[in-house]
Amino acid sequence: MTAYxxxxxxxxxxxxxxxxxxxxxxxxxxxxxxxxxLVLLALSGLAFFSPSLFFLTDLFGGGQAARAIHPWIGxxxxxxxxxxxxxxxxxxxxxxxxxxxxxxLSDVMTAHEERLPEVGKYNAGQKVVFWSQSILILVLIxxxxxxxxxxxxxxxxxxxxxxxVLIHSVAAVVTICVIIVHVYAAIWVRGTFSAMTEGHVTGxxxxxxxxxxxxxxxxxxxx
Numbered sequence: 563m564t565a566y567x568x569x570x571x572x573x574x575x576x577x578x579x580x581x582x583x584x585x586x587x588x589x590x591x592x593x594x595x596x597x598x599x600l601v602l603l604a605l606s607g608l609a610f611f612s613p614s615l616f617f618l619t620d621l622f623g624g625g626q627a628a629r630a631i632h633p634w635i636g637x638x639x640x641x642x643x644x645x646x647x648x649x650x651x652x653x654x655x656x657x658x659x660x661x662x663x664x665x666x667l668s669d670v671m672t673a674h675e676e677r678l679p680e681v682g683k684y685n686a687g688q689k690v691v692f693w694s695q696s697i698l699i700l701v702l703i704x705x706x707x708x709x710x711x712x713x714x715x716x717x718x719x720x721x722x723x724x725x726x727v728l729i730h731s732v733a734a735v736v737t738i739c740v741i742i743v744h745v746y747a748a749i750w751v752r753g754t755f756s757a758m759t760e761g762h763v764t765g766x767x768x769x770x771x772x773x774x775x776x777x778x779x780x781x782x783x784x785x
């Protein structure tokens with residue numbers, strides 16, 4: 563029986579060193595499209611957030627161009643993340659070991675991973691990022707449509723637009739914070755970033771960080 567977090571394309575290749583396929587080409591392209599959209603939305607959104615940051619609109623050809631492009635990038639983000647969600651939601655289901663992992667954050671921060679419970683393809687921190695981004699992107703697209711006057715002005719009142727702007731702004735700030743944590747963690751845990759660029763990791767990396775997932779891969783390969 564295949565483990566819940568073993569996905570199509572995941573595999574182990576014997577050798578020296580052992581290599582483990584973690585992300586397919588399609589998954590990596592999907593991820594980087596989503597990442598690019600988030601960066602572009604953060605830059606253009608911050609330009610509207612404060613007059614002191616309005617100079618960021620120069621990156622998009624000026625204020626009017628940035629205002630016109632921003633919501634369309636949001637639409638691309640929604641559909642791109644929609645693809646990521648259906649690729650990875652099952653592997654991000656919450657498990658008993660995730661609660662234990664979170665209660666031992668001090669061991670995570672001090673790199674004492676030998677004290678942590680074995681986890682699957684994603685640890686509790688990665689799952690928190692995944693589900694928080696899933697919720698935040700739904701909030702952003704919903705509130706964004708409410709204030710996209712070019713196409714939806716007639717469907718909302720002024721009061722509703724004001725509330726939507728507030729919700730959109732708060733959700734955007736939280737999203738940026740989550741992105742910063744995600745990027746920091748990917749850099750901090752050596753090998754995580756290259757997994758999303760090259761698609762594979764070493765057997766040693768998988769054993770250290772995602773031992774339960776590696777065990778499942780080996781078991782499936784031997785069955």
